[in-house]
Amino acid sequence: MTEPFSVRIEVRGYETDSQGHLNQAVYLQYAEHARWSILRHSGIEQSGLLDRGVGPVALETNIRYLRELRAGDQVDVDCVFEWGEGKTFRILQTVKKADGTVSAEVASVGGLLDLAERRLVRDPGEVFKALATDPGALGL
Template identity: 40%
Template sequence: MTFRVPLQVRSYELDALGHVNHAVYHQYGEVARVAGFQAAGCDWDGLVAQKLSPVLLSTTVNFRRELRANEHVEASCEAKFGSGKSFHLDTVITKADGTISADITCVLGIMDLDARKLVADPLGTLRAVGFDAEILAPGA
């Protein structure tokens, strides 16, 4: 099961055309990522205390259907780990009727804040600070 967080579109998130501004989708993705990490037992403050921090390396949004004020949506969060220093966190913004409004693909790494370099094993590093991979990356 994919982790999901409910959101409601607020009027101040709209652009001149009356739908959600493009930059707000990135914020929705960030809400899903932070909530997902917390649900998996690993929050940003806990990582920073360990001299670690997730860093966003790239993000791409594919806009599919517009969102308007007061719509209720869900933002999912699913992690995909490979063998390198980076990993993917994918978010799908889904409208109440099941229509996909946008999908967001992010590439992240875990930075060692003292060395200012990405750690070699992000999944292992996250697990060492309490991350339950089954919450965001079933089977990892």
């Protein structure tokens, strides 16, 4: 099995709460950053999605907070897509300190919205595969 795609982020002081911990909402931003990064890595740009008339949508997100993060911590946010037969897909992500300590686990359900019809496309994996130069990075 290949290693999941990962992006490194440094926790910035302004992202922390009054206890000095990374604010809970920022985990969502880190996860979103990693998802857009893997799309770019696979050759899919936001403009290409818009030109095709589609856009990724988040339908559900669950976060398990496991260990605190503080300003200056280096974290790696990985991203693995799981594809099924329907209109949705899962994205599993882990936020880890540079020493490997897991700080959070993020599990999401996503879809690909047809921007004209305002409905999920039938097979999002096929659309991503058609747009990607490296669909293997997305597990396709």
